[in-house]
Amino acid sequence: MISPGRYVQGKGAIHRVGEFLAQLGSSPLFVADDLVWGFVGHDIEASLRKANLPLRRETFNGIASSREVTRLVDVIQQVGADVVVAVGGGSTIDAVKAAGFLAGTRWANCPTVASTDAPCSALAVIYTDDGAFEEYRFFPRNPDLVLVDSQVVANAPASFLIAGVGDALATWLEARATAQSHAKTMAGGLPTLTGTALAKLSWDILWENALPAIDAVRDHQVTPAVEKLIEANTLLSGLGFESGGLAAAHAIHNGLTAVDATHGLAHGQKVNIGSLAQLVLEGAPTSEIRDFIEFTTRVGLPTTLVEVGLDPDDTDSLRTVADASTVAGETIHSMPFDVAADDVVGALAALDRFAARVREDAKLPGPAPYQAPHHGAGR
Known part of the structure; x- marks a missing residue:
């Protein structure tokens, strides 16, 4: 039986992301596409300020492919992140899990939709650049944190x-x-x-x-x-x-x-x-x-x-x-x-x-x- 280290859910939970991340590291890197970040970026930034954590964000390119995972590993290492945080849907989350594992960092997930059961698992589904299934990747541990803001989920289509x-x-x-x-x-x-x-x-x-x-x-x-x-x-x-x-x-x-x-x-x-x-x-x-x-x-x-x-x-x-x-x-x-x-x-x-x-x-x-x-x- 395996599970994430902590699961948090409720209205306004995104406002506490800094509080929970501070328990995991001091240099987080957020990964999100521009659309998602436009919805929640301001709230995340305010929460990080409250927790005295720096804000770094890398744009996700859309598909959890081997190419995208490798690119994210390079970014994590370049900025010296000690915890990488996926903000978005299942593809973003799977790419971050795979990249966090390869980079040797802790990883956390902030799903903005409830469209898959990817956020809590210790595996990632990797696709080709064209979107066809390529492989499952398994990791020795689950995410350290899964945080779901119910209102953010309800605001999505x-x-x-x-x-x-x-x-x-x-x-x-x-x-x-x-x-x-x-x-x-x-x-x-x-x-x-x-x-x-x-x-x-x-x-x-x-x-x-x-x-x-x-x-x-x-x-x-x-x-x-x-x-x-x-x-x-x-x-x-x-x-x-x-x-x-x-x-x-x-x-x-x-x-x-x-x-x-x-x-x-x-x-x-x-x-x-x-x-x-x-x-x-x-x-x-x-x-x-x-x-x-x-x-x-x-x-x-x-x-x-x-x-x-x-x-x-x-x-x-x-x-x-x-x-x-x-x-x-x-x-x-x-x-x-x-x-x-x-x-x-x-x-x-x-x-x-x-x-x-x-x-x-x-x-x-x-x-x-x-x-x-x-x-x-x-x-």
């Missing part, structure tokens, strides 16, 4: 919170599969009862609070449901996936990144397709799959291939996804049965047609084709 629900819902589905197969977790050993229980707690909170929380965030309000959903997306999902285990859902996400059409999607949007495919692979009860489709459609997540830029009749693209998701070492091999590429192709095609039927029966909106932007990978 609701689409980020929605994506976080997609990422977090996979946590329990993958943890229960890992527990059944007795496979190793991302923490390096067998799943603990604690990690598996936290994954289930995350699932329960999501089903109870996601819809009212998303409605509140559309009006930039922080309600108890919003606080619960942020914690489920960030802390509970982070602890649950890392100490509970990953399985097919995230492997299929990684496979989806091998297709150019998906590169503008958020991480959690692709994971939701992976979760549905995992349920199909498991032969889960039809009622369970139907409930998942209806719920995640209401949340605003994709449940069909057309919504992630794929054609269910495009066998070549589905084969590309399947081949990438079943390579040796992928987490799909933590399932309690063998999964081949042909199985993934079949699951993807089957979920697409069934999801469309479920949505029609439930009088939910039909799937709209996804048009990928011409830049970057959503993470």
Whole structure:
């Protein structure tokens, strides 16, 4: 069981970042893109002044690639930072974790969205410069600090919170599969009862609070449901996936990144397709799959291939996804049965047609084709 050294969440938490960083070092380096820094930079600067800490900020260039990580290592060493702080989303956070480890510094995360469970973990997802999955990098420790300002999260577009629900819902589905197969977790050993229980707690909170929380965030309000959903997306999902285990859902996400059409999607949007495919692979009860489709459609997540830029009749693209998701070492091999590429192709095609039927029966909106932007990978 592994976890970050300290987790802080609440309205106005960003105003205390200097207080907590002073416990970690005396020369912090912040990494954030210009958009994010425009929202929170003034508050961070004021907090650092109060804590008698200097302010240095480096601009993040958009993708957690090997090239960007190497560049950040050079910056950390040049300025002599003893703690590096990511401010932003999952890509910024993963790049800073990887760079902080290589530079030999402590690292901290200030997520400004609750779109992934990246902030709490001791691993980073590294992409190519074009946004395709390249590798997982594992570190010997978790972040020293994760600080989440709930109001900052609520001020962001609701689409980020929605994506976080997609990422977090996979946590329990993958943890229960890992527990059944007795496979190793991302923490390096067998799943603990604690990690598996936290994954289930995350699932329960999501089903109870996601819809009212998303409605509140559309009006930039922080309600108890919003606080619960942020914690489920960030802390509970982070602890649950890392100490509970990953399985097919995230492997299929990684496979989806091998297709150019998906590169503008958020991480959690692709994971939701992976979760549905995992349920199909498991032969889960039809009622369970139907409930998942209806719920995640209401949340605003994709449940069909057309919504992630794929054609269910495009066998070549589905084969590309399947081949990438079943390579040796992928987490799909933590399932309690063998999964081949042909199985993934079949699951993807089957979920697409069934999801469309479920949505029609439930009088939910039909799937709209996804048009990928011409830049970057959503993470």
